[in-house]
Amino acid sequence: MKKWSIILALTAILVLSGVLIAGAKEKITLNFIDWSYTREQWIRPVISKFEKAYPDIKINFKRLAFAACHDGLQTAFMAGKGIPEVVTQEISWFGRFFKGEERPFVDLTDLLAPYRPKLVEARLGPYTFFGRVWAIPNDVHPAALIYRRDFFSEAGLPSEPAEVEKLLANWEDFLEVGKKLTRPDRHAIFIPGADFGYLMMMVLQQGSWAFNEKGEVTLDNDINIRTLQFYVDMLNKYKIAAPSPAGAAFYSAIDEGKVAAAMGPDWHLGYIKKYTPKSAGKWGAIPLPVWPGYNVRTATWGGSAFAITKACKYPEAAWEFMKFAFLEKENGVIRWLAAYQLPPLKEIIESPGLRVPDPYFTNQTFGELMAKLALEVPVYYMSIYWPEAATYWAEAVGHAVAMKKTPEEALKEAAEKVRKIMK
Amino acid sequence: MGKKYWRRNLIYPYLFILPFIVFFMVFDIWPIFHSLSISFLDMIGLGKANFIGLGNYSRLFSDANFYQSLRNTVHYVIGTTLLQIPAALLLALVVNSMVLKLRSFFRTSAFLPVITSAPAVSIIFTTILDYRYGLFNMLLEKAGLSPVNWLQDMNLVMWSIILVGVWRFAGYNMIYFLAGLQGIPPELYEAAAIDGAKKWQLFRYITFPCLRPVLAFVFITHMIGALQVFEIPYLLTQGGPAGASTTINLYLYQNAFSFFRFGYGCSIAYLLFLIIFIISLGQMKFFGLFRREVA
């Protein structure tokens, strides 16, 4: 039975040492959390530069899982412990923190004021609550359509971007061309079967979204219903689209030529580029087709921003870092080349450094296209109920695609659920 | 004599159960009651909370997503119970008749799925069940059949989750059944064989009754576990598509820790608790666990 006392003692020691190690650190550092591997790539050199310029500030960058940066942050706020100083927040999840009476972040409106003319104003909308701006946007994320030049040629269609742009001027054209591109072993495009991301881009082009600028739910307005119907028809009626495979299979399928086109914001296209090496050099890029009555050739989806938490004991230091890393021009082009993320700084968007031929797109200057589109990105307004709305919107798409409900029923149901929560 | 009696019957027993009871009160009893009181509040995060009486419950009654998660969970519980427990029992019966070394091999291989970490399990099954590249569909195609959308078809996804659950825990329960079988005195079988009993009679009149306590244990722990299924839906399908694989626990987590609706989350939990409590009491009576023990 001595075994027991030994085991107990060991346990106590292990536990105690764990506790002690955990509590030991006490430095003047700014903890900066993020989840994005690609962001880590460009931010680490920037942090080194910053630390050289400001030797008394240390930035402790940690890449955590997405949930840890978001749900975990809320837990930290509630516990009052372990709150990082600088955080990256995804556009959809930022609003949650404004549900209560407290504002856990530092109000950046005045600090940003001198920089505002340099920024793409449309990108501040999603991070504006109660008339104040709470985060520096990381990106613009303009959306474009990319297509396989070889598949277009095979189908007897033009393949140069300038011509394809005219060919696919609007979504009706896309439908017609899509029919020519579709074969038994290939579709025109993948679109998510149970998520709203692509649908969101399509309705943003028409000035609609889940909420309007007054914060009212617009999930079930006419534009949304009509567009969802078109979306469902692409999949089920005309069969020019197939439901996107999940996870890694999405990229494998694209690499194997199962679709002739893809659409999405720069980050999405960046991932496609990264994970489809076999098809490199075969793609071209054009703006999105437009909708009848609207002239908007691009949209946006996703995004993140950087904020300073109220728990930060050195907000001035944090702001110095934020300015250096996110508002200075010199790091901008690197961000584009590293991660296909266009910062919301006009001087970068207009910089010639982006006009680099991209071999993946058969030496088209992809960056130039993106820069053009970045200035046309439509604005939209976040709501603190967006996470719930997002869940219900995704479900509505799923039900509509699976033909369990009509688009109108599905969207009305989703809208009602959100309205109920907002009461 | 008197003093010893008091010490024995009053101080020491209470002393012995004290650590257990203290922890139990703090971490089991208090939360159960606190949960009830929170369910009457409109509590978002740890900020201000207003008393809204049965407000959460009335919202719950008209919440289609709640019913969906309830359906999914019941589906999972029934599916895994009907598939897994008989399978585990069958396996145990067969493995029991094997040579000792082989038994150990089977027992260890059955144990592997249980100790494989949930993220690994979800990846393993992603690659098995993927529509285009998964093992199952590859085999189906070779057999000339059309591929099945295991994970993205709303009607099928819960079955896929059940499949993973059965794979993961059938072996674990087999081990318990095996142990139970090994505890049955062989004399019983010999005596019955002499009396000319057939195989199925042996099972029905000796094996099954002797296994009853183990069966009760396996059944109850399985049910408790199945009602709380969380990891695989969370990791494999994220409750999708369109909530088709969202279970109660996942729905609760979403409401409480993604949306921070603590009040609503507690009401979900509490409603279920009431339902399960009533059913469990019935179960325990059925397995006769309230029978008094003679020490």
Add this chain to the structure above:
Amino acid sequence: MADKSLRGNFSTNNLKILMPYIFALLLFPIALIFLIPFIWMVITAFKPEAEIFSRSFLPSQSTGENFQRLLEIIPFFRCYLNSIVVGVSQVSLGLLFSSLAGYAFAKYDFPLKSAIFIALMATMMIPFYVRLVPLFILMVWFGWVDHYAGLIVPGVVSVFGMFFMRQYIAGNVPLELLDSGRIDGCSEFGLYYRLVLPLIKPAIGAITIFLFMGSWNNFLWPLIIIKSETKFTLPLGLANLSTTYGLEYGPVMAGAFLAVVPVVTIFLIMQKQFVRGITLGALKG
């Protein structure tokens, strides 16, 4: 005539000897069902990244890059250590408290004993998620969020463990033994320590595995409570090996493989105790 019957006996005997092996052969596919995913996991752990999602079963070359990446992204061995610390703590404390309490319920008579016991039993059926939110709030109040204490302490009490101990002790520790111990001047606690504990080793084996499994696999609670990488338990650490499009297959497999080996070893060692524990405990129950 005699020849024929001899030969008949010979073949039946042969058959009897071979039966278990024939069974094994037939059942091998079933063991494979358990093993194949595991084998696949091991193979993938050594596959280079590009090949993981391809259709080839075996890698063209085995590589340690997944293990490297595993260690780069998360402090894997720290996660391992954390899981072990948490597991050992919960098991040892859990065993201590439940065996003490189980012993008291089994071998003592005291006022309110039945009432308390039935109350405890009744709570066994309550799913954990009923307590989830209030437990979390409790952790915030105690300051135990993102802390080992918050990870370990709430999981220490296992009503089932206590129940099992009680059943086992009731059936396997004779009252006479305890009485004679008392006559010999043994203290009450000494009875527990010196007489009861040695007798309940199989139950300890069984409950150890039961509690350890619960602790090792626990995902939801650490997910909610722990935010720092250095305190991640194994499931949490592996779940954090994600890129934007999902978990990184290679490193997760590498990590899971590393995680499984010692646990299986422990299982192999404790198997015998475990089996005896279930047998003697459950059957007497």
